[in-house]
Amino acid sequence: MESHCLHQTVHGSIWQHDHLGVIEIRFSTWDAQFKVHNFLHFKQLVDRIDIQACIFDLDDAVDNLWLEAPNGDQKFRLTLCELIHLKELLAGAAFSLYVYQTLFELWGDLEIVGD
Secondary structure, three states, X not given: OOEEEEEEEOOEEEEEEOOOOEEEEEEOOEEEEEOHHHHHHHHHHHHXXXXXXXXXXXOHHHHEEEXXXXXXXXXXXXXXXXXXXXXXHHHHHHHHHHHHHHHHHHHOOXXXXXX
């Protein structure tokens, strides 16, 4: 198994590339690749953004948010709607990683069928 989709929505997908040791985010108009620990850190950065506070903030600057990749080589501009969609995508992928890790701990190396 070299690559498989961890999670996919109409707004993007997240792929795990075992042969490269990276997780790739394909979202909206941009793609990014992270090592697993950087992916989890990026997810934490996104999760820390208080969407409810952004919704009620009348400042125009909040309409477009900037996110910086953990390794610092990429910046992403997101609207509030895109941020909500990205949070959903990241949560689904993180859950898939958790399930794969749990299955691996229980039964060892598994081949994913049905991708």
